[in-house]
Amino acid sequence: MTSPADLLTRFAPSPTGYLHLGHVVNAIWVWGIARARGARVLLRLEDHDRTRCRPAFERALLEDLEWLGFEPDVGPIAGFRDGPSPFRQGDCGEVYEAALARLGGGALVYACDCSRRTIAAELGDVANRETPYPGRCRERGLEPGPGRGIRVALPPGVVRFVDGLLGEQAQEPARQCGDLLLRDRLGQWTYQFAVTVDDMRHGVNLVIRGEDLLPSTGRQILLAGMLGRPEPPMFFHHPLIRKPGGAKLSKADRDTGIREMRAAGMAAAEVIGRAAHLSGLLPEPTPLAPSEAAALVSARVGG
Numbered sequence: 001m002t003s004p005a006d007l008l009t010r011f012a013p014s015p016t017g018y019l020h021l022g023h024v025v026n027a028i029w030v031w032g033i034a035r036a037r038g039a040r041v042l043l044r045l046e047d048h049d050r051t052r053c054r055p056a057f058e059r060a061l062l063e064d065l066e067w068l069g070f071e072p073d074v075g076p077i078a079g080f081r082d083g084p085s086p087f088r089q090g091d092c093g094e095v096y097e098a099a100l101a102r103l104g105g106g107a108l109v110y111a112c113d114c115s116r117r118t119i120a121a122e123l124g125d126v127a128n129r130e131t132p133y134p135g136r137c138r139e140r141g142l143e144p145g146p147g148r149g150i151r152v153a154l155p156p157g158v159v160r161f162v163d164g165l166l167g168e169q170a171q172e173p174a175r176q177c178g179d180l181l182l183r184d185r186l187g188q189w190t191y192q193f194a195v196t197v198d199d200m201r202h203g204v205n206l207v208i209r210g211e212d213l214l215p216s217t218g219r220q221i222l223l224a225g226m227l228g229r230p231e232p233p234m235f236f237h238h239p240l241i242r243k244p245g246g247a248k249l250s251k252a253d254r255d256t257g258i259r260e261m262r263a264a265g266m267a268a269a270e271v272i273g274r275a276a277h278l279s280g281l282l283p284e285p286t287p288l289a290p291s292e293a294a295a296l297v298s299a300r301v302g303g
């Protein structure tokens, strides 16, 4: 059994924009469950999408996190300012290359030149639902190269896991997403691949993230097994903040940007209290230190 000293979770933002209240909610849950379970928190920067990530967003993200007072136990903030880091995906291309080679030893990994448009045309009307890749390139034997992505064939079947907040889950990755894209047509590692490789190599055994990522979990468990991970991590998917009308928050929502709130003179404790309130952890937006916000989560999940 894993002892608390060995438990490691992560806070893993993508620097595709500025930090917003959704990130603060995630930080509250990550540090809260970590403190309740005696786990350490790793900071990882998920800048796999080179077209959307910017160094300026990364600098701002680190500064805002520091200002809020959430301190990682592993992957200290200063380490990212010093240069390349094993916890920044953009610095780790050779790690993903090696993982891809390993995966190709036991699974069907193939090049694919399908664009989103080709896939949509093949599938017909798919508005508002996830489109499983229909397998068009599986038997084509394309050589990998520029303009071609890389996919892995997923075995059919149900993946079951118990979510720490949502209970028993059953997902069918092969039906939900089809053969998983590992590298896109621009040569960028995908979120699903990079995060699975990273959780494995960093020794992350406790994953705490928003409910919007729940459908990713079955495919990450499956992929981790194919990469040789003996035991998947434990998963907790927490509620997201919803805007009036039920829409999800996005980085484009300037009213929720930490930078804007700082500029308007709010204190870090007020921002954290607002996030805790919007995520249903507090009846009123009362100012809170990071440790007090974490204690609210600990009280929910038990020690």
Ligand code: GLU
Pocket: 012, 013, 014, 046, 195, 208, 209, 213
């Ligand atoms: N990098 C992802 C995001 O910013 C989080 C990934 C994860 O927690 O698995 O949404």
